[in-house]
Amino acid sequence: MNTNLYNYLLGIADNSLILGQRLGELCGHGPSLETDIALTNISLDLFGQVRSYYQYAAKVAGDNRDEDTIAMMRPEREYVNVLLVEQPNTDFGYVIARQFLFDVYHYMFLTELQSSKDETLAAIAKKSIKEVSYHVRFSSDWIKRLGDGTEESHKRIQNAINDLWTYTDELFHQTEADKKMIADGVGVDTSKLKEQYYKQISNVLDEATIEVPDLKYFQKGGKQGVHTEHMGYILAELQYMQRAYPNMSW
Amino acid sequence: MIEHADIDTELIPILDKVSDPEIPVLTILDMGVVRYAKLVDDVVLIKITPTYSGCPAMDVIADDITAAFKKAGYKVNIDLILSPAWTTDWISEEGRDALEKYGIAPPLDADADKEALLGNKKIVKCTNCGSHNTKLVSQFGSTACKALFQCEDCQEPFDYFKCLK
Ligand SMILES: [Zn+2]
16 A cells, blocks of 8 residues: 555644544534534544545555544544644633634635545645635634723733744644655645745734734644644544444444 | 536436435435545445535435445545535526425525625525515524524414525
């Protein structure tokens, strides 16, 4: 099997799986009916996209793995999502800040992935980007509403941005698989997106009267399977049914 | 009329009986999710494409297609394809009319859609009274493909089918 392609696919899909799982936790708990529905709709979009990536990964693996075992039966160290997406739903400010910091990256990434030499990846990107354009609009809009809202909402969204900022740089780290896939014209050279990413983020934060953090030190590790203390709890919930009742299906 | 879809004329009456499980007034042909249907050596080959990646209706649609063709005496083989990606442009004229009668405002073109969803212009027509004096309540409605609007004249809340291009 093409190990680099397989690992590259997981690198993309795990981000959306774990973020989707985090958003799914909010089902029935959103601050208002509309935001509750919006966040779970975004979660559903992400799971739908993830399914396409894992189905393709199972095909690349070519053994008895399928989309479900790849999604739900790996140990923690084999998940390669960035640390940003596993951060908890501390409050609505954190939920929106995490979403915004990821959406802007996700949209730029998919824009480039559409011209991948790998036809399947290009097709998934073309499908997904239409959905993600709504995600970016939703989270950017809320950043402005919270930042430019009440004193309390401003304080909370500023705190969330400050706390989560340390996880943004990892989005642009490249693994061995990333580098090989970029060289083959399959992967996206994320180093070229970094400047534009921080520019777009800063523009929205400026408009929202939120201060752009000035940070020199960034956290990383997720892409190597070294996660924060939150990850185990996410996987416990995600994997429980498949572990308790192996091969169960609806 | 379905653009770009490659469908054998003799199969249309069978496909026309399969409705969208989430919007039962629309057939899957009206929705434009059937991209290919041909009879090849006794087997009907069908390609369907999802409206949204996470659309939970796709498995049901595939089951319903299988059942409809089985009833008509055909064997069927269904493939799910992602490319080219579905667009709201593939919803037929009949489909758009049916949506509106059902209480879902049909999608505007891409530019108008953006203006409507950003709340810049009042252009989404109320499905209850026909007024354009409507406001966006939420960018996401009961499903990912819809946004929630409310009419400021008759106060009726209604779904708007978002443009996907
Ligand atoms: Zn009205």
